[in-house]
Amino acid sequence: MSRIGKMPIFIPPNVEVTLNSNKITLKGPLGILKQNKNNLVNIKNDSNVLYFTAINNSRIAKSMSGTMRSIINNMIIGVTKGFEKKLQLIGVGFRAKIEKNYLNLILGFSHPILYKIPFDIICETPSQTEILIKGINKQAVGHVAAEIRRYYKPEPYKGKGVRYLNEIVILKETKKK
Structure with a gap:
């Protein structure tokens, strides 16, 4: 359903990503942004590439994986370019x-x-x-x-x-x- 959620995000070298159990924090040259993680989405950081997967095959979980990916991508753009x-x-x-x-x-x-x-x-x-x-x-x-x-x-x-x-x-x- 969500094709956006399947695309990985490549993290620029000047951005630092911290994944906690319920929060993701991005630190870049322009500032720091924090976002609560959704329980239906699993986020994995593998050598400066973020992968988003839905926890189950429900419609809501799949759509939330695309939403979380878009939000995190906008946060990366925000802390680098604004x-x-x-x-x-x-x-x-x-x-x-x-x-x-x-x-x-x-x-x-x-x-x-x-x-x-x-x-x-x-x-x-x-x-x-x-x-x-x-x-x-x-x-x-x-x-x-x-x-x-x-x-x-x-x-x-x-x-x-x-x-x-x-x-x-x-x-x-x-x-x-």
Whole structure:
């Protein structure tokens, strides 16, 4: 069922993997990530190659072997290269700037929005209408980007709002008289 779970992961030389009975720890040049192991998946480290096998032939065990393999692969990419997401602010007067550990968003409301940046995420504003979110945890980077985007999703008539870089927003035609 899961073909992804059958593929091994080759560990780069600058990444250190520690397997415990219920936790896997990855240490790389950018930081340390930890993940709880699933009881349905058996992980084996054989000379810097990780192998994932399902404990039994159940559908859930096979699908969890692919899920665990993808999560561990993303962790290896995170501790070596890191992840980033870019957001654009489209609209007249829409701006963003970093103030201490807060992201100050001016999105056309009567008040500015202060978003507290999590400690493991780095936010930058290369220009007033761009937000760059970086981190080693893929899920955390995507979650922060989704939370910021949720404040003002791109609307379908003028296209104003917070959108991902290269996101295509299909504009609707306005009502005719």
